Amino acid sequence: MDSIKIVAEIKLKPEYRQELFPVLQALVEGSLTETGNNVYDLTENMSLPGHFFVIEEWKSDKAIEEHNETPHFKAFVTAIDVKGVALSITKPKSLF
């Protein structure tokens, strides 16, 4: 079965970047240890600090559900909620 892709876009006010960096790092490190994960690549727009794309690939929908229940993901969601950060999550499918 094809892995399931996620493109998450995070728009963080630059002044929060330093403070939230450890939560982002814990999110990446924790996600990469999950058995259901294939790719978890946190990238930052070099011309706009605080603008991130997370390129993800998961083995199944169940793996994504499990991810959403992990401490590192929940800590991330709580942290960005408090800061009013924009997060958009798309589950796109490869066309070719």
Added chain:
Amino acid sequence: MDSIKIVAEIKLKPEYRQELFPVLQALVEGSLTETGNNVYDLTENMSLPGHFFVIEEWKSDKAIEEHNETPHFKAFVTAIDVKGVALSITKPKSLF
């Protein structure tokens, strides 16, 4: 040297999707043949037809410049210009 990533977001009115599909297909097929390309993954948001993310990886900035001069890329840019399609290109860097 790390490959250079690009996340391109294309927002196409759904009514143009069918008409522009061949141009998108030629863009992907052409880009994958370019020696400077590592990844060229055109993905579509399953809940919003016409909303695409292209996940790209290139060997160098020079490879990207050459890509921008190819017939398949120029045909794509012309086609979306005519349709007033929103295209945003980000060159993000992996953080970890």
